Amino acid sequence: MASAFRIALIQLAVTANKVENLTRASKLISEAAKSGAKIISLPECFNSPYGTKYFPEYAEKIPGQSTESLSKAAKDNEVFLVGGSIPEEDNGKLYNTCTVYNPKGEMIAKHRKIHLFDIDIPGKFKFKESDALSPGNTLTVFDTGFCKVGIAICYDIRFAEIAQLYCKQGCGLLLYPGAFNMTTGPAHWEILQKARALDNQLYVAAISPARDETASYIAWGHTSAVNPWGEVIAKANHEEKIVYADIDLAYMNEVRQQIPLQHQRRHDLYQVL
Numbered sequence: 001m002a003s004a005f006r007i008a009l010i011q012l013a014v015t016a017n018k019v020e021n022l023t024r025a026s027k028l029i030s031e032a033a034k035s036g037a038k039i040i041s042l043p044e045c046f047n048s049p050y051g052t053k054y055f056p057e058y059a060e061k062i063p064g065q066s067t068e069s070l071s072k073a074a075k076d077n078e079v080f081l082v083g084g085s086i087p088e089e090d091n092g093k094l095y096n097t098c099t100v101y102n103p104k105g106e107m108i109a110k111h112r113k114i115h116l117f118d119i120d121i122p123g124k125f126k127f128k129e130s131d132a133l134s135p136g137n138t139l140t141v142f143d144t145g146f147c148k149v150g151i152a153i154c155y156d157i158r159f160a161e162i163a164q165l166y167c168k169q170g171c172g173l174l175l176y177p178g179a180f181n182m183t184t185g186p187a188h189w190e191i192l193q194k195a196r197a198l199d200n201q202l203y204v205a206a207i208s209p210a211r212d213e214t215a216s217y218i219a220w221g222h223t224s225a226v227n228p229w230g231e232v233i234a235k236a237n238h239e240e241k242i243v244y245a246d247i248d249l250a251y252m253n254e255v256r257q258q259i260p261l262q263h264q265r266r267h268d269l270y271q272v273l
């Protein structure tokens with residue numbers, strides 16, 4: 001299997017019309033596949049506006065309308081597809097859930113956001129995802145044949161331990177479907193991706209919806225990918241766009257040899273279990 005491959009990060013313009021979101025996502029997935037992408041990711045909450053008042057209305061069982069559409073898109077285009085996330089309903093509870101498909105359209109992973117986005121920055125920004133959602137309780141790694149990929153959703157990027165565990169499990173790429181906002185986005189979105197990439201010497205990408213100034217939650221956008229040296233290698237502004245990044249695992253291994261963190265850890269003093 002090739003050690004270099006292309007990924008596509010779809011900064012989708014999400015609207016209040018679910019069918020329109022699904023149709024647009026499928027069209028852009030197809031365009032990305034034609035441009036050579038082998039792994040394609042959608043943003044957090046790609047089928048619904050992001051907000052606690054929308055989650056109950058847009059929530060679906062899995063499998064359901066949105067995941068059937070993702071499965072078909074993966075199969076039709078023969079790609080690995082990371083379905084951003086959707087509000088999921090299961091047993092009377094709601095989750096922020098990412099599903100992943102192989103090139104045959106089979107669902108190979110289902111990941112529920114672990115850390116719910118509950119923050120309060122007085123006078124600037126407040127959000128309480130736990131008003132509507134329940135947290136997931138599992139970490140998720142899947143294999144693509146190119147490399148192992150770790151998944152976490154948005155706010156989860158702030159918890160360095162998840163990335164460390166994924167690195168320990170052999171991931172070369174971490175994907176974070178996310179939707180930062182106009183307060184924390186400019187302050188932290190890129191720095192967090194660089195931090196996770198540098199700490200673990202691997203590729204990191206974060207995939208946002210496009211910005212909609214009329215929405216109740218305005219996403220920062222700036223979908224991007226960072227390499228194991230901590231450099232931003234691909235980046236959108238805030239409009240709808242497919243961002244392509246070339247992942248080179250030989251380069252990742254070079255960086256790991258040059259700065260051999262993996263062999264220098266003092267496990268006698270600390271450990272990520």
Ligand SMILES: NC(=O)CCC(=O)C(=O)O
Binds near residue numbers: 154158184
């Ligand atoms: N959807 C989210 O989890 C947003 C996270 C965010 O904006 C942050 O600052 O963290």
